[in-house]
Amino acid sequence: MWRNRNFxxxxxxxxxxxxxxxxxxxxxxxxxxxxxxxxxLQALIILAGFLVGIFLAPMAGRIIDRSNKRKILIYAGFxxxxxxxxxxxxxxxxxxxxxxxxTLVIGISGTFSQPAMxxxxxxxxxxxxxxxxxxxxxxxxTASRIVGTALGGVMLVGMSLFAVYTVTLISYVILLxxxxxLNVEEKPKETDKTGRKESFFRTLxxxxxxxxxxxxxxxxxxLLIPAYLFLAGFNLMVIxxxxxxxNPGVKGILYTxxxxxxxxxxxxxxxxxxxxxxxxxMFAITFIIAAAHTSLYLADHPVMSILSFGxxxxxxxxxxxxVTTIFQTDVPxxxxxxxxxxxxxxxxIIFQALMLLTGLFLDTIGFFNMVIGFGITSFIIASVxxxxxxxxxxxNKRGPVAVTK
Numbered sequence: 001m002w003r004n005r006n007f008x009x010x011x012x013x014x015x016x017x018x019x020x021x022x023x024x025x026x027x028x029x030x031x032x033x034x035x036x037x038x039x040x041l042q043a044l045i046i047l048a049g050f051l052v053g054i055f056l057a058p059m060a061g062r063i064i065d066r067s068n069k070r071k072i073l074i075y076a077g078f079x080x081x082x083x084x085x086x087x088x089x090x091x092x093x094x095x096x097x098x099x100x101x102x103t104l105v106i107g108i109s110g111t112f113s114q115p116a117m118x119x120x121x122x123x124x125x126x127x128x129x130x131x132x133x134x135x136x137x138x139x140x141x142t143a144s145r146i147v148g149t150a151l152g153g154v155m156l157v158g159m160s161l162f163a164v165y166t167v168t169l170i171s172y173v174i175l176l177x178x179x180x181x182l183n184v185e186e187k188p189k190e191t192d193k194t195g196r197k198e199s200f201f202r203t204l205x206x207x208x209x210x211x212x213x214x215x216x217x218x219x220x221x222x223l224l225i226p227a228y229l230f231l232a233g234f235n236l237m238v239i240x241x242x243x244x245x246x247n248p249g250v251k252g253i254l255y256t257x258x259x260x261x262x263x264x265x266x267x268x269x270x271x272x273x274x275x276x277x278x279x280x281x282m283f284a285i286t287f288i289i290a291a292a293h294t295s296l297y298l299a300d301h302p303v304m305s306i307l308s309f310g311x312x313x314x315x316x317x318x319x320x321x322x323v324t325t326i327f328q329t330d331v332p333x334x335x336x337x338x339x340x341x342x343x344x345x346x347x348x349i350i351f352q353a354l355m356l357l358t359g360l361f362l363d364t365i366g367f368f369n370m371v372i373g374f375g376i377t378s379f380i381i382a383s384v385x386x387x388x389x390x391x392x393x394x395x396n397k398r399g400p401v402a403v404t405k
Contacts (some may be wrong), residue, residue: 121133
């Protein structure tokens with residue numbers, strides 16, 4: 001895997017661009033804190049970019065399945081670079097609407113680039129190396145988040161927002177340049193000659209009979225929901241915990257703790273789940289994520305908030321590479337683009353709803369009631385899925401009953 005030129009180029013581009021992405025996210029939070037008071041409105045603006053993915057995902061998935069993934073990544077890279085100039089306008093005119101345009105363009109780029117990258121990975125590494133590759137992918141993104149958030153925080157102390165987004169732009173340009181050096185062999189796909197319009201329901205209808213016969217894929221999709229409950233409100237919760245403890249520096253500590261624990265989690269996933277990613281272990285990890293969310297009730301104590309984020313990072317670092325590998329291996333490769341695009345679309349919808357709920361609950365019922373409610377909800381979701389899994393397992397063990405005359 002480490003001798004694979006395409007893999008190294010892809011991971012290098014991911015490392016640089018992800019670092020710039022998180023520098024930009026710190027800039028986003030700073031810009032919103034200065035211009036928008038309500039947590040709910042902050043969530044709405046952050047989510048603007050996800051909205052476009054809902055409408056473009058079905059079309060994006062079919063284009064990815066039938067087109068050259070490298071070209072898609074190049075076009076998405078140009079769009080990502082262009083988006084930064086809208087953020088320059090937002091800063092220059094102190095106008096939130098330009099930031100909305102920026103997030104929309106970034107959302108369009110992500111709708112194509114993220115599924116294309118996930119689809120390309122099985123093309124450039126061997127099947128037995130996929131779990132390692134997904135672990136490396138997640139570790140790079142996590143390391144970039146640690147470096148990017150730290151760099152963004154330092155830059156905000158003595159530099160302008162223009163400088164922050166210039167770093168982000170440079171990272172996107174480096175990713176774009178590196179993409180030109182990818183050389184991935186792909187079999188040409190047949191074009192759709194029926195002329196039928198792409199839609200969510202049409203694409204879902206094509207995927208449903210494929211996915212329903214893959215129980216690991218189905219359970220993997222639902223097992224990610226409790227993790228999404230935590231991740232959707234991650235940035236807003238970090239801001240709130242910083243206010244609770246009256247300590248701005250705790251933001252960096254929480255990001256770093258969670259990131260380091262993700263590293264440990266990906267190591268555990270490679271060590272224990274490489275050959276047999278049992279769903280029973282995945283259920284246990286999901287319950288740990290629910291416990292981490294519930295434990296944030298004690299987040300006004302610095303040690304407890306750090307332990308909660310660390311526990312979540314450890315669990316997420318174990319869960320996500322394994323589930324992603326299941327998706328890449330159990331879903332037929334001809335459907336990867338459509339599957340990851342529709343999954344990304346559904347993820348966006350879930351994130352929108354959960355982030356809006358997080359912002360709304362922070363403004364209404366408060367942080368402590370919110371984390372208890374979300375934690376209990378995660379326990380309920382995991383319990384229901386586990387019950388269904390065990391019931392189906394018992395039915396399979398009993399098997400068909402012989403009929404005698």
